[in-house]
Amino acid sequence: LGHSQAEKEQSRERILKEAADQIRENGFDSVSVGKLMKSVNLTHGGFYGHFASRTDLLAKALTRALADGVNRSTEEELARPRDFASFVRNYLSHAHRDSRKTGCAVPALISDVSRADAQSRAIMASYIEGYIASARRQLGDEDDTRAMFAISAMVGALALSRVLEDSTRSDEMLQSVSEQLIALNAPNVLGHSDSQD
Amino acid sequence: LGHSQAEKEQSRERILKEAADQIRENGFDSVSVGKLMKSVNLTHGGFYGHFASRTDLLAKALTRALADGVNRSTEEELARPRDFASFVRNYLSHAHRDSRKTGCAVPALISDVSRADAQSRAIMASYIEGYIASARRQLGDEDDTRAMFAISAMVGALALSRVLEDSTRSDEMLQSVSEQLIALNAPNVLGHSDSQD
DNA sequence: TGTACATCAGTGAACGCGCGTTCACTGATGTAC
């Protein structure tokens, strides 16, 4: 054997990362302690040296799943500042639709989280707020109304396109919503609430 | 005891309805054969006189869950013809958000179905096509682009509002998306693909 | 209409299985001297 204290932190990290990926790909219920530990080459008993319970792990893995998705789309996009159109095209790309395991966790998990406990909903809610805030900044708006609309359409379209996966309708869905959202980018195509500025 | 042949069909119907409701409220994984049968006052052994397996039941209950949601929103709305604005306002109402058990099955189950087998995805896909077709007719459009956009935003907004459930942001989400979608109803606010007609 | 029998909807004990969790244990890592 041979397990240093430094290695423990790496183990915890591998467990958490693997759980986050599995959750995005196959949902919360697909994660079992035994199979998860096996997939990072450890045995089930060791799990409880890292997490208090499966439930504890799932909450932390949800946070991680959301953070990874945000890092790869929103924040990365914002770091090298790109425009709203690129953000939308990236989010509604075939690549994103086809890579549940690495993509945004919101469409992948929204149904599950919507019926989960208040803590899980709060975790996802804070990331949704982040997405809305990003969209608002990219749109240059002062309120969230257009940003909320955009995020709704993006999350809805990506989730729907994954159900329509096998037909050309899936591509049409991504394409249609992408085009129309980008048209939103032109200032005041749709008026704000009362168009008082 | 006393179980006539006519009662058998009623039992099957009660099992299927209860399963559809439970699925919309708590997801596929929440349905167990034993608890399901208990909730319709039968014992678990009798289940297999009605369905070949739990998997078989779940496929049929998905169809039922989707059909009930459609009946209560789209088709009912279309029977006594109402306009797009009423359809949207009804779909994005607080009442709909707060009644997962009786509401549209698409936002309630989309994440689960997006990672399910091809058969389940095909079942939901056909209902999504139905929603798109309804929206297209209500919008008076000749192609599906605006309808796809509208359905994406509606499904996305309802699902998101359920995650944001506890805050006033949930209401704002429904309100914002509702208002902006209804603005779409004005012909050619957003141009179709290439505005050739 | 009444009797004898077949059918079959629903019952509940039993099964094998995978699950989350516990715990006595192992042996390399880390530390005190």
Added chain:
DNA sequence: TGTACATCAGTGAACGCGCGTTCACTGATGTAC
């Protein structure tokens, strides 16, 4: 630097539990005469 001991990351057998499914059974329903 070397020795003796403590720590503790990871192991794997064992647990109780709920699950899906099977099956011998029960007794009212349905039917043939």
